[in-house]
Amino acid sequence: MKSEVTCGRLGALPAFCTLEKIESNRLTLADFAGYRQAADYFNALDDLQSVKFPRPADVTTSPFLSFDTESPDVAAIVNSIIESAELPITATLSSVAHHRIQPISQALEDALKDLASFDERAEALVRHLVASVILVDISGCEGGSFWHALGVVWLSPGIAWSVEKYAESLLHESVHQATFLDDMVNRIFSVGPDAMAASDSLIISPIREVRRRFDFTLHATAVAIVLARYLDYRQSIDRASRMLNGASTSLREMSRKRQFLTEYGNDVLDELARYHRGTVTDLGY
Numbered sequence: 382m383k384s385e386v387t388c389g390r391l392g393a394l395p396a397f398c399t400l401e402k403i404e405s406n407r408l409t410l411a412d413f414a415g416y417r418q419a420a421d422y423f424n425a426l427d428d429l430q431s432v433k434f435p436r437p438a439d440v441t442t443s444p445f446l447s448f449d450t451e452s453p454d455v456a457a458i459v460n461s462i463i464e465s466a467e468l469p470i471t472a473t474l475s476s477v478a479h480h481r482i483q484p485i486s487q488a489l490e491d492a493l494k495d496l497a498s499f500d501e502r503a504e505a506l507v508r509h510l511v512a513s514v515i516l517v518d519i520s521g522c523e524g525g526s527f528w529h530a531l532g533v534v535w536l537s538p539g540i541a542w543s544v545e546k547y548a549e550s551l552l553h554e555s556v557h558q559a560t561f562l563d564d565m566v567n568r569i570f571s572v573g574p575d576a577m578a579a580s581d582s583l584i585i586s587p588i589r590e591v592r593r594r595f596d597f598t599l600h601a602t603a604v605a606i607v608l609a610r611y612l613d614y615r616q617s618i619d620r621a622s623r624m625l626n627g628a629s630t631s632l633r634e635m636s637r638k639r640q641f642l643t644e645y646g647n648d649v650l651d652e653l654a655r656y657h658r659g660t661v662t663d664l665g666y
Contacts, residue, residue, distance in 0.1 A: 390500040390614055392663050395603065395652035397563040398556060400502060403509055406566045423512040423532055432457055432530040434513045444511040444534070446486055450476045458515055461527055462535055475518045485516060485538055492547035499548075499614050507551050510558035514551075524550050526557040531565070534558070545615050552611055556604045569646035570596055577641055584634045587627025595641045599650070602631045606657050613664050622666055628657050 407422035414425035436445035583592035
């Protein structure tokens with residue numbers, strides 16, 4: 382039998398994903414850029430990053446949706462997508478067909494409402510961390526985030542995507558954004574990407590179910606546990622169970638390679654393990 386979840390359907394989130402910690406991290410970054418409030422986080426990112434947000438200056442609500450792959454700001458991010466080693470070599474990128482713009486925009490609006498119904502903190506994660514969503518069409522790909530473009534998410538929604546799939550994708554990328562931000566402010570990893578990409582350093586990912594770089598797998602583990610709660614809410618029991626089982630394996634493997642983590646990073650890993658145990662208990666898996 383499932384235990385009562387008293388702190389919302391997301392449960393007792395790992396510290397770096399709590400709204401309190403995110404606000405603290407946003408304020409730290411804003412202060413570094415010369416601003417005084419966490420609300421200026423997106424302005425700070427615009428000043429600090431080479432990639433600029435593709436949204437009008439007078440737009441204050443987030444996320445702003447961009448379908449214009451020809452604008453200079455969007456083109457810079459699109460080039461990052463094209464050059465990403467994460468994309469299949471055969472992937473081709475194009476603009477979203479004009480007749481799909483309105484349905485996609487409506488679906489994303491409905492997805493935010495769905496996340497709020499699931500747990501208000503889920504919607505808040507998106508609005509606090511995602512300034513812009515770039516919509517593109519890349520066959521065989523669904524979306525992503527980049528460490529060098531905090532605040533920006535790209536999605537390639539399939540024609541058959543449901544509102545729940547849009548919601549899942551927004552939540553997925555927001556957890557990545559929270560992890561990127563926490564690493565930027567507090568430093569989770571003690572070594573660089575090359576060391577974590579060595580063949581004997583790869584960890585099985587709970588989402589792709591293949592061995593990936595240590596930092597990629599830590600990201601994916603956080604995503605998998607959060608998504609398991611949303612998937613359970615949506616009665617996708619098999620997927621939720623598979624993600625939790627995969628996260629268990631990833632956590633076990635990462636715990637044997639703690640040398641890749643700072644002291645703070647070790648606390649993050651312990652928090653993920655605690656959150657995983659709590660999720661398994663809360664959901665009754």
